[in-house]
């Protein structure tokens with residue numbers, strides 16, 4: 118009998134890497150392995166971290182601003198970004214992860230006891246532990262709280278539909294705007310990420326924001342930024358908030374310096390010139406306010422992670438009545 122007949126490989130359906138694994142082998146993400154003809158999570162329910170974070174830290178600035186999000190993370194990642202800002206958990210195999218096991222019902226209890234409005238699947242890439250995220254999300258939704266996914270969006274069509282059915286909001290990392298950049302920096306590809314953004318944008322009642330980490334000399338040229346912002350406006354419109362964040366030297370990219378504040382201002386100006394209405398700078402000190410795109414009034418003041426809603430009436434500008442994109446009402450955090 119040939120080896121391939123004796124030990125059939127199985128293909129993981131979760132992300133476009135489509136790892137083809139023999140029994141016992143682990144995929145590129147380090148968090149899934151083949152067993153009994155399937156590719157499953159290596160450590161279902163093993164977390165690396167759990168914290169109550171302000172929702173602004175995800176970052177989401179238009180989804181229940183000022184509320185708490187119980188944030189959970191695990192181990193591994195299906196992207197291999199050279200300058201990973203979270204390598205101590207993301208570039209670690211789940212089988213080597215020094216964490217703790219927890220049940221979805223315990224996560225819900227912690228979220229409720231800390232008055233969180235939502236649970237966020239974050240810190241490492243939650244797509245690779247979709248089964249546990251979805252199981253938790255069902256319990257979270259049953260308790261009347263919202264589910265937030267913080268993701269790089271590198272996922273197959275099938276998993277995307279199944280996974281985001283249980284989610285209410287997401288911040289998706291759009292890491293750069295060329296296939297070459299995704300290939301060399303992250304060992305992944307841009308196409309599926311753009312498909313995720315378009316899919317989430319059209320999902321009824323779903324709230325989407327985007328983050329781009331600006332890496333000096335790598336993804337911060339005017340031409341790359343202009344292409345990205347033009348794509349966002351054409352495919353997602355002008356109301357999806359965009360967070361432009363500062364990079365810090367990390368992991369295998371310690372030779373690259375931190376993002377100069379001038380780069381952030383230059384990118385912000387290009388994004389606003391392209392027509393994007395809500396552009397925020399991240400990882401820099403100072404005020405990050407939300408202003409009414411119609412009359413310029415300050416609607417939400419933020420200083421660090423202190424948030425004060427000061428110029429809104431329900432989901433409108435209190436001064437001119439302009440409707441502000443987002444989820445602001447205080448009733449239910451689920452799909453609006």
Ligand code: SF4
Pocket residue numbers: 129130131132133134135136143144145146147148149150156195244245
């Ligand atoms: S989720 Fe992990 S195992 Fe599955 S295809 Fe992607 S990298 Fe491979």
